Amino acid sequence: MASAVRLERLKTEQRMGQYITDTSDGSSSFQMNLKKERLLMPVGDLPSLKDTTWATSPKLDPEGYLVNIYSSHYTLWSNTTQVKSTDEPKSLKDLLDAKWKAKIIQVEPATSSVAPQIYAGYTKYGKADDNYFRQLGPQQKFITGSALDLGRTLARGEARLGWGSPTNNAL
Numbered sequence: 001m002a003s004a005v006r007l008e009r010l011k012t013e014q015r016m017g018q019y020i021t022d023t024s025d026g027s028s029s030f031q032m033n034l035k036k037e038r039l040l041m042p043v044g045d046l047p048s049l050k051d052t053t054w055a056t057s058p059k060l061d062p063e064g065y066l067v068n069i070y071s072s073h074y075t076l077w078s079n080t081t082q083v084k085s086t087d088e089p090k091s092l093k094d095l096l097d098a099k100w101k102a103k104i105i106q107v108e109p110a111t112s113s114v115a116p117q118i119y120a121g122y123t124k125y126g127k128a129d130d131n132y133f134r135q136l137g138p139q140q141k142f143i144t145g146s147a148l149d150l151g152r153t154l155a156r157g158e159a160r161l162g163w164g165s166p167t168n169n170a171l
Contacts, residue, residue, distance in 0.1 A: 010039050029116040077162045079154045089161070092128055096135050105159040107150055108142040114163055
């Protein structure tokens with residue numbers, strides 16, 4: 001279910017006093033929206049937070065609301081029948097080259113957390129800034145659906161490059 005739809009459903013449940021969900025799984029941007037809308041309660045002292053089987057302890061935010069358990073690795077996918085390995089972008093700056101205009105696809109930010117997470121990750125760690133993403137935006141075409149639809153669109157040859165999220169790793 002799309003994040004915007006889940007957010008509205010949770011807001012409606014809260015207004016009606018119907019507290020159905022005990023935990024929520026989703027992107028960090030979705031979780032931050034839940035927190036902003038005051039739809040979360042603090043996690044509290046969960047025994048699993050001290051479990052020694054974790055490689056590193058799950059992290060709570062300072063207010064005790066959000067637990068980070070997974071990290072996502074966002075990659076740039078390419079249609080290898082249209083993009084030779086020697087022509088593949090080697091850096092983020094390469095994506096701004098005019099030859100990639102309208103050849104890069106990304107799942108529509110309104111229906112996926114991929115765009116906000118890519119933005120947050122690259123800006124947080126100083127790999128890109130607002131100016132970079134303002135320049136990158138016009139280079140891209142947006143599709144509705146999911147990363148699966150993105151892969152299919154690339155496979156059909158309707159784009160050459162696409163942002164995707166193939167892996168999640170437990171921390």
